[in-house]
Amino acid sequence: MKNTECVAFLQWALPQRDMRWPGFRKVRRQVCRRIGRRLCELGLPDVAAYRAYLEQNTAEWHVLDSACRITISRFYRDRNVFESLQNAVLPVLARAAIERGASELSCLSVGCASGEEAYSLKLLWEFQLARVHTALELRVSAIDSHPKMLERARRGCYQAGSLEDLPEAWRRSAFEPSDSVYCLRRQFRNGVCFTHGDVRHTLPAGPFDLVLCRNLVFTYFVESLQRKILGHLHARMHEAAALVVGIHESLPEHCIGFRPWDAVRCTYRRIQGP
Secondary structure, three states: OOHHHHHHHHHHHHHHHOEOHHHHOOOHHHHHHHHHHHHHHHOOOOHHHHHHHHHHOOOHHHHHHHHOOOOOOOOOOOHHHHHHHHHHHHHHHHHHHHHOOOOEEEEEEEOOOOOHHHHHHHHHHHHHHOOOOOOOEEEEEEEEOOHHHHHHHHHOEEOHHHHOOOOHHHHHHHEEEEOOEEEEOHHHHOOEEEEEOOOOOOOOOOOEEEEEOOOOHHHHEOHHHHHHHHHHHHHOEEEEEEEEOOOOOOOOOOOOOEEEOOOOOOEEEEOOOO
């Protein structure tokens, strides 16, 4: 399958799933390889035939949707983001939670893939902040639409390459080798819950103190869907809670209900709004 043919196909198909072509430019080869494998499975000669197949078989759209999921993930991805959470954001959220009498700091990881982001947050709390905020326990709800990714997340076992960005002391303390992988010790998996669901249609109830919504909604989805999901997130967040997006992402223009967190990149504070 030629690159130009696949690009033209994606530019036609993605908007029909509320996804935007610009978000897929850099990852198109990965998606095109998956589509190529699907053509072979169906015995179709090219993407033109696949387009006709989609128009006749509506259930196939769900298969294509799965082929378009990007699952790039590793522990402590974008280190500066986690350092900002440690130094500027989580201490503020922790104080606010204590002031309202809470015993938990509730967090949400949207599009969690195989769990690295959710577990990174747990490790950050346990190694850097738990000893200061002894009255609070960190709870992380994580959601993804890919069942196989969630199976990996619940197992908590990873290749060494996934751990490279973690501080060395954390790797030694939190993981134990098992055959060719490294498995997160039970104490660091407690309090992290994984749920199957598509953020376009469902989200955990909350309310949350912190939402990590990185490298998914504001990269791959059309703006109208971004705004819809933002509304759902807003309704599930405490007042003055924090929303973190990807380092190359931003919220839609004139977004109501969030404002930038002072001097912290790619982080927003929930404010009163619709």
